[in-house]
Amino acid sequence: MNSTRHYHQGRICSTLSYAVRFKVYKFTCGWGKFCTGVEFPELTRGRWVQALSPASESCARSHSSCGFYNDFQGDNQNDSWLFALAVLLSSTLIYNSMGTINQQAMDQLHYVTELTHCIRAKSSSGRHEVKDSADFVSFFPDFVWTLRDFSLELEANSEPIIADEYLENSLKLRQGNDKKTKSFNETRLCIRKFFPEKKCFIFDRPAQRKYLVHLEQLPEEDVDPEFREQVEEFCSYILSHSKVKTLSGGITVNGPRLETLVLTFVNAISSGDLPCMENAVLALAEIENSAAVQKAIAHYEQQMAEKLQLPTETLKELLDLHRDVEKEAIEGFMTKSFKDVDQVFQKKLMEQLEAKLDDFCDQNMKASSDYCMTLLQDIFGPLYEDVKQGTFSKPGGFRLFIRKRQELKNKYYQAPRKGIQAEETLKKYLDSRVDLDDALLQADLSLTEEEKETEVERVMSEYAEVANKVLEEMHKKNEEMMEEKKKSYKEQMELMAQKIEEERSQLMAEIKSVLKLKNRVFNCVTSILSPSIVLNQKHCLEVGALCQWKDSSSPNATRHFVLSLLLPLVHSVAEGGLLAG
Structure with missing residues (x-):
């Protein structure tokens, strides 16, 4: 999974892509400061964490260059786990792809349809129990789709539209109940259900093709001006709108808490269980409450x-x-x-x-x-x-x-x-x-x-x-x-x-927020689907009805793979250090 995770005053952004040809340089580390490679197969493996100085608001940014469908482990289940972990740990999920939003791009984002089989919101839920998306949206990140090397004119019905409208049009569901229509709607419905807050950005090609191989060394003045402007707009939005990663109860995630969450999730995966947000929060609470007692004493x-x-x-x-x-x-x-x-x-x-x-x-x-x-x-x-x-x-x-x-x-x-x-x-x-x-x-x-x-x-x-x-x-x-x-x-x-x-006031605010998001999704879906599809609200809202369970891989292999990628990241974030791996 290609990803860039940015830790900014508790804001954690995960960027997912299929090839590391384009990095959002000014967002991740500045022009030419960090290179993950552009060749295939990838030359760089694992994760890097860059801890910035206090003058930069004590940010920590991580970079990863193991893409979807890679041969690193030869097991797509690992990608499913990493996608689930990115969703669990991020406050803003940035998915970047090449070109336009078409069915191929949707198919490659099929991991979103498996989230109900990779994550539990409540410890009381059964392993195979279908989840209501309302349990997830309370802690799921905002969704940002970035389109690289975008060449289309943003128009609809001969009228100009903005990137957000383009994304919304691309996520429209088709009417019908046949297998092909269900397949078409599956990923789109999941994105709508799990990520009510969505944003889209488009980027032109940053430079002429001959310069792309050495993009990291390319002087800024040789980078396409329109591309630079698009990057400025993107960075400005992310840094100003990305929320602090917050768990149930208004708990903000810092470096040590991020480490605890990752360890809890990975241990659950390695034991053959599903990562459970409620259990993770309780484990985090036990650690921090015990520390709070000692600090008070x-x-x-x-x-x-x-x-x-x-x-x-x-x-x-x-x-x-x-x-x-x-x-x-x-x-x-x-x-x-x-x-x-x-x-x-x-x-x-x-x-x-x-x-x-x-x-x-x-x-x-x-x-x-x-x-x-x-x-x-x-x-x-x-x-x-x-x-x-x-x-x-x-x-x-x-x-x-x-x-x-x-x-x-x-x-x-x-x-x-x-x-x-x-x-x-x-x-x-x-x-x-x-x-x-x-x-x-x-x-x-x-x-x-x-x-x-x-x-x-x-x-x-x-x-x-x-x-x-x-x-x-x-x-x-x-x-x-x-x-x-x-x-x-x-x-x-x-x-x-x-x-x-x-705590009661915080809980009521969370419930109201979840209900508001849930109603938005339900109204949006029911306004698009035909009556023959919308049997009842539960069937419409339960994404599990559209998902197929896939057997998990070997727990030991999964644990080794996930730990090798995530633990260096969170240890460095927790300690404010710089790690390359």
């Missing part, structure tokens, strides 16, 4: 690491930051995700975000505990060193110790940025010093037994007060965590509802 971790200063003074400070960053992460995921059936990946994201929050809470508690313990040792260390040295081992020493300890506790409370473990750490520290406190109390001979009991009660009251503060803080933290989860859940539901509404 990475964003969350990065933002939290940059903005969070541990320990936080309160748990609310941490939770407020978490909520803001979590919302950014979820919105980023929503932007990148698609076809998240039953919100499987969103649920995974929420589980991971909740686990990350728990981890940051643990880090916050540890940072607070470590800081407070260091602070307590700095503040109380000298006091207990004096206790060990016997400074307070004298009459009235215990009350002096208690007064000094209270002063240090006040100093501890006044210290900033202790975090949420301030009371808990103080309690643990004081609990670890109970034996020293009791020994000092018992050693104070100035106190009576009754006074000692009073002091013990006072100390125990202080400990109880600290313990109550710890319990209050724990209760407060639990309430704040519960409140945070409620707010987070509410925000998730709002974002999910917004995403579902966007």
